[in-house]
Amino acid sequence: MFSYAEEQTTHELDDMKVGGQPGEFPTLMVGTMFYEDQFKEPISSLDEASELIDRQNKISEKASVPSMVDIFIYEKEEVRWKLDFALDKIDGFFSVDVPESEVRMKVLEYLEEQDSLDRVIYNSLNLGLEEEEYELLKDKTPAGAILLAYNPQDNSTHGRKEMISEGGVLLDEGLLEMSEKIGVEYPLLDTAATTFGEGACEAVRSVPVFKTEFGLPVGCSLHNTLEAWRWLDQYEHKGEIFDIIDAAVDNLPMLLGADFIYYGPIENAERSIVNAAFTDKIIAEGAQDYFGIEVSEAHPYHKL
């Protein structure tokens, strides 16, 4: 186990603390819903969606590992009903995960209408940020934002760091500077899990580099690398093995000090959160006895 020499910022999102030194706070586990073709029909599936959120909350409480819901939105038509559902069902912060810039702008407008920008982690500020969206963000500012370090021109750790600090060759300014100009209160650095062949390891290696360089909360969604691993598609017992690795992959960034993990579909809450509790306990034990880190009161280290 290890500790960072650099000061580490901690964000307080409601009663959840994200960031700090390894072992200080348990990892924030974020489960995504409305992913791909799940719940395309708004009415018939909302009960099931509610149950999944309840289930994540229950496991989270039991394991003393904080959790958050990530709402995936593909198209403009989905903005209203998905956000209505989230605002009604979720107490406090939630993440809104939107690939398309135009759809993200609709999200901002609707969240402002609902007076709820202060509850949202915007996922994400990334290289696809258009000028119009940038300007809109300055006016309609979410409380938090994921800063996605994806840099396809240079997928090394250095290239990812540059996307945060200077924008690499693709943006005129770094995502961190942009988030500051926008006025994001809680920036969260995502090291951008990529496929094998596109710098898969770099997403993990970037965790300690980002913590050292920026001192901000860092995380990633390494389950995406596993999902894109074509070799496993041909493996005889893929389903069973996939489930095991899917939980285990989170341990890699966690051991290097990751503060939050997007663990994938919210259906996997149980295995991902319990796994995180185990790993958090290991990290906290090492951090406390060797580095004198004060492990937070609500940590699974004390509770489980």
Added chain:
Amino acid sequence: MDIDSELLTTVVGSYPSRPERSELINSFYEKKGPFESSLKRAVEDQLECGLDLISDGQTRASMVDIFAKGLSGYRIKERVEIVERVKYSGEITVEDQRLVREIIPDRTGLKGIVTGPCTLVESSKDMFYEDKKEAVMDTAEALAEEAIRLSSVCDVIQIDEPLFSIDFPDHAQESLEKLLNIDVPIALHVCGDVTEMMEELVELDVDILDHEFTTNPVLYDKFSDIDFPQRLSVGVVSTEPTVEEVEEIRKRIEKAVDLFGPKVMIDPDCGLRNLDVKTAKMKLKNMVEAKERVQCG
């Protein structure tokens, strides 16, 4: 395709197809390679222009960065650096070539491109080797592995050594020999005015010599003054933003045919990476049309 056909039209390599930022971020969400779309566009444009022998467009990065990223021992920070012994650690451009092969018709040939070892080392800050020749030889051995793999997919392998126009190191020939053990024709592209090292170039055991005849018209005379065993690939359009008229290009091709015979290959002077797509495409279209006019007499 018939690689021996007369007035074969080709490209040097790079094409200005760059993915939009929105395409790049979509590739992240779709868990796909970020350069598939730009590669396909580069290939489609070359096919539409009617070229006989095309490239993958080298849309991923510069000719140096592509290989510096792919070879073990190199790394890219502020600039390209050599930080440990250079080794081949897996396919660099082969998968892209396989993708191109899947989408081009049988009649179209495919050129695989390898940035030469001398140019790669010269473009890097060497922090490991004490001897430049050793760095070049290790790089050559690593690139030879790539060339062998490329030769199973491509009809021609081109080695790019722009360095040779300003410096032809003592170990140049030895390093290139490491790359020549493949079964498909090998082209050597050297841009710039190569008159000073012409004697060394024609001694190399390559099948095709590719040079910038438009920017350096002196090469027409120089090459016609000497005997050489290689086929010539003659640059008949410049890499400047001005698009040459078809007639102007036709005259250049006719001059090349008069001096070197109908087996010359026809291409732009160098890679088109720095042009805008419209200009690059127009240059290639005009080049193919000029060639057709020459063939029609």
